[in-house]
Amino acid sequence: xxxxxxxxxxxxxxxxxxxxxxxxxxxxxxxxxxxxxxxxxxxxxxxxxxxxxxxxxxxxxxxxxxxxxxxxxxxxxxxxxxxxxxxxxxxxxxxxxxxxxxxxxxxxxxxxxxxxxxxxxxxxxxxxxxxxxxxxxxxxxxxxxxxxxxxxxxxxxxxxxxxxxxxxxxxxxxxxxxxxxxxxxxxxxxxxxxxxxxxxxxxxxxxxxxxxxxxxxxxxxxxxxxxxxxxxxxxxxxxxxxxxxxxxxxxxxxxxxxxxxxxxxxxxxxxxxxx
Amino acid sequence: xxxxxxxxxxxxxxxxxxxxxxxxxxxxxxxxxxxxxxxxxxxxxxxxxxxxxxxxxxxxxxxxxxxxxxxxxxxxxxxxxxxxxxxxxxxxxxxxxxxxxxxxxxxxxxxxxxxxxxxxxxxxxxxxxxxxxxxxxxxxxxxxxxxxxxxxxxxxxxxxxxxxxxxxxxxxxxxxxxxxxxxxxxxxxxxxxxxxxxxxxxxxxxxxxxxxxxxxxxxxxxxxxxxxxxxxxxxxxxxxxxxxxxxxxxxxxxxxxxxxxxxxxxxxxxxxxxxxxxxxxxxxxxxxxxxxxxxxxxxxxxxxxxxxxxxxxxxxxxxxxxxxxxxx
Numbered sequence: 001x002x003x004x005x006x007x008x009x010x011x012x013x014x015x016x017x018x019x020x021x022x023x024x025x026x027x028x029x030x031x032x033x034x035x036x037x038x039x040x041x042x043x044x045x046x047x048x049x050x051x052x053x054x055x056x057x058x059x060x061x062x063x064x065x066x067x068x069x070x071x072x073x074x075x076x077x078x079x080x081x082x083x084x085x086x087x088x089x090x091x092x093x094x095x096x097x098x099x100x101x102x103x104x105x106x107x108x109x110x111x112x113x114x115x116x117x118x119x120x121x122x123x124x125x126x127x128x129x130x131x132x133x134x135x136x137x138x139x140x141x142x143x144x145x146x147x148x149x150x151x152x153x154x155x156x157x158x159x160x161x162x163x164x165x166x167x168x169x170x171x172x173x174x175x176x177x178x179x180x181x182x183x184x185x186x187x188x189x190x191x192x193x194x195x196x197x198x199x200x201x202x203x204x205x206x207x208x209x210x211x212x213x214x215x216x217x218x219x220x221x222x223x224x225x226x227x228x229x230x231x232x233x234x235x236x237x238x239x240x241x242x243x244x245x246x247x248x249x250x251x252x253x254x255x256x257x258x259x260x261x262x263x264x265x266x267x268x269x270x271x272x273x274x275x
Numbered sequence: 276x277x278x279x280x281x282x283x284x285x286x287x288x289x290x291x292x293x294x295x296x297x298x299x300x301x302x303x304x305x306x307x308x309x310x311x312x313x314x315x316x317x318x319x320x321x322x323x324x325x326x327x328x329x330x331x332x333x334x335x336x337x338x339x340x341x342x343x344x345x346x347x348x349x350x351x352x353x354x355x356x357x358x359x360x361x362x363x364x365x366x367x368x369x370x371x372x373x374x375x376x377x378x379x380x381x382x383x384x385x386x387x388x389x390x391x392x393x394x395x396x397x398x399x400x401x402x403x404x405x406x407x408x409x410x411x412x413x414x415x416x417x418x419x420x421x422x423x424x425x426x427x428x429x430x431x432x433x434x435x436x437x438x439x440x441x442x443x444x445x446x447x448x449x450x451x452x453x454x455x456x457x458x459x460x461x462x463x464x465x466x467x468x469x470x471x472x473x474x475x476x477x478x479x480x481x482x483x484x485x486x487x488x489x490x491x492x493x494x495x496x497x498x499x500x501x502x503x504x505x506x507x508x509x510x511x512x513x514x515x516x517x518x519x520x521x522x523x524x525x526x527x528x529x530x531x532x533x534x535x536x537x538x539x540x541x542x543x544x545x546x547x548x549x550x551x552x553x554x555x556x557x558x559x560x561x562x563x564x565x566x567x568x569x570x571x572x573x574x575x576x577x578x579x580x581x582x583x584x585x586x587x588x589x590x591x592x593x594x595x596x597x598x599x600x601x602x603x
Contacts, residue, residue: 058347065341065350068357069334069569072577074365077334081358085351092347108347133580189590190583197579266345266403274460275346275403275453 035100038158046159047102048121051111052215052248053147054094055122058112059256060143061088062263063130072133079179083140086172093165100161113267117257123215124247125208127256131201134187134194138201141180142209145225148173149218181229188233195235202230202238210242299500304430307373315499319429320376321390322501327367328385328392332566334360336400337409345403349453353406356446363439370431386571394552395482397560404457404464404471410450412472412479412517414443419513420483423503432501451520458525465525472521473529480544481552483510489549514542 037043064084071077095108104110125143130136151173154166187194213219230237245251267275291310298305305311338357344350368378384390395413400406421440427433457464484490484506496502504512514533521528532545554560 061354062342065354068338068341068354070573070576072573072580074331074361074368076577076580077361078358078365081354081361085354085358088347088351088354092351095347112347113345133577186587187580187583190586191579193579194583194586262342266343270345270461270463272461273345273464274456275344275349 034160035097037101038160041158043101043103046162047098050094050098050101050162052121054091054098054111055120056126056143056147057087057091057094058263059120059122059126059259061085061091062259063126063136066130067136076133080136083172083176083179086169086176090165090169090172094162097159097161097165109267113264117252117260118250120247120252120256120260121250122247122256123208123211124243124245124251124253124256125205125212127247127253127259128204128208129255131204132197133183134197135201135204137180137183137187138198139205140176141184141229142205142212142222142226144173144176144180145222146212146216146218148177149221150216153216153218177225181225184229184235185233188230188235198233199235202235206238207241207243209240211246211248214246215248299428302426302428302500304433305428306430314495315501316374318496318499319432319501320371320374322496323367323371323374323432324376324381324384325391325393327364327371327381328390329396330360330364330367331385332392332396332570333413334364335566335569336396336398336562337406339400340403340406343403344406349406352449352453356410356449359442359446363435363442366435366438370429370435373431382570382574386567386574388558388567391556392566393482394555394560395478396566397555397563398475398478399561402467402471404454404467405475407450407453407457407468408471408475410446410448411454411520412475413482414447414450415517416479416482416513418443418447419509419516423509426500426503428500451524454524454526468524469526472526476529477547477551478555480510480513480547481549481555483507483513485549485552511541514544518542 037046061084064080064087067080068077071080091112092108095106095111098111099106099108123143125139128135128139148170151166151169155163155170157163157166184198187198189195212222227237247256292312295305295309295311295315298309305315334357337353341350341354341357344353368381371381372378381390385392395416400409418440421436421443424436425433425440427436454468457468484493487493487505487507490506493502493505497505518528518533518535530545532543534543536543555563558564
């Protein structure tokens with residue numbers, strides 16, 4: 001290969017946005033999709049559904065981003081970033097759809113950066129701190145199984161945009177669930193320490209299950225997945241102890257506000273700026 | 276290269292050396308199974324490991340901004356870029372492993388301070404403009420250093436560099452595009468960009484290493500065609516490439532001696548503070564301790580996870596053997 005060609009090419013203009021990683025280059029994520037709200041679909045509740053699903057994804061992506069440079073192995077750096085990027089992509093599409101249908105015309109950043117914790121509708125499990133790697137993969141297993149089961153239903157939603165986002169998400173979430181399940185099995189089966197940590201992680205996530213199944217009626221499918229994985233890992237199914245409150249109603253743990261303060265810090269410090 | 280390998284069994288070392296020298300002279304590639312002099316192998320392991328370490332440590336200065344990126348688009352771009360760096364580290368450690376090195380051992384050397392990484396990553400990133408300037412300058416300088424390595428005499432390294440250079444050139448453009456956008460924004464954003472340019476310009480010039488007269492490892496690397504250009508040649512190339520980009524962006528490079536020299540057909544520029552480079556390489560840069568400490572704690576805190584994966588794999592293998600025994 002010619003050195004000079006590569007150097008020269010850097011100084012030239014480029015329009016080949018196809019090379020932008022993970023769909024980060026586009027301005028209008030829903031370009032070319034018919035965005036009319038179909039008859040019989042309530043725009044207000046469609047927008048609220050999109051925001052809640054986007055909030056779950058954004059908050060989860062933020063927690064996954066916190067693993068960057070802290071993962072136990074380089075392969076895990078790459079995999080956790082992949083999952084975080086998928087979820088961030090889902091959040092962007094869903095916020096964009098909410099802005100189209102809720103009548104405000106807001107863009108994705110208005111939802112992400114200029115709402116406070118009480119306005120976020122993510123489930124509380126997503127906002128809990130990362131804890132150790134066992135907690136992070138157990139949480140990922142639960143959230144990805146839950147979201148996947150719901151996205152499978154949503155891919156038949158009468159709104160074509162939400163249905164398209166869900167159909168794309170199903171492929172991504174299937175990988176997320178597989179990645180998490182493999183790690184839960186490795187950790188459950190691995191050493192005494194990894195077994196103990198993973199068992200504790202299962203106990204820590206269990207109180208947040210109720211909220212997930214109140215939001216979407218996918219309990220049987222998710223429980224079946226958890227039973228299969230815990231059995232393969234030699235771990236007990238956690239005892240279900242529901243915790244009152246729900247992120248979907250804007251009731252959050254104390255962990256969400258600091259997460260958002262960090263996420264929103266630069267955007268809010270520079271009103272009128274363009275990035 | 277299979278002829279070389281079969282020659283190894285029969286030829287005395289002198290002939291192996293001649294064969295190696297002839298391969299280098301013909302600009303052909305040395306492959307992992309070929310005979311190579313020990314010095315060549317050692318030099319390559321050192322260089323590839325330093326390069327891999329630089330990718331991994333280099334995730335930190337920008338990685339700090341993923342959670343704070345001011346738009347979802349910038350967040351996705353930065354997250355993907357830092358992920359690419361982890362991927363580059365992985366290919367490079369794999370290239371080093373083709374020479375008999377071991378990733379775990381190289382990681383130990385890094386966190387014990389026995390192997391170096393690029394001095395540039397020991398500078399702090401106090402503002403979001405640093406994300407753009409790192410893309411523009413640091414990835415730009417890395418490309419100048421690395422594009423010639425795509426023709427390096429060692430096959431696995433050269434091939435890894437082709438892929439890495441493509442991604443780095445993409446990162447450089449993303450960084451530059453962020454700065455262009457910021458320069459069209461508020462006055463505070465423009466000031467932030469200029470401040471960042473002022474802080475990163477000289478450290479970026481130092482990325483090419485000491486001047487040629489003071490670069491102990493260069494001569495052998497040039498003769499073996501591991502390196503293809505001297506430090507000063509590459510530094511000049513970077514300056515010539517960057518000056519018109521700075522003009523287009525509307526920032527000032529902080530060097531009063533910087534001007535076009537018609538006779539040379541290159542820009543003249545001032546002398547970096549080489550004592551600063553020595554200090555930073557010697558461990559006394561603004562963030563050396565912090566960078567190594569982060570890598571060390573990630574490695575140590577992840578030990579139980581890696582142990583669990585190893586133990587699980589061993590148990591699985593044992594179970595497979597038991598099943599085979601039961602069948603037999």
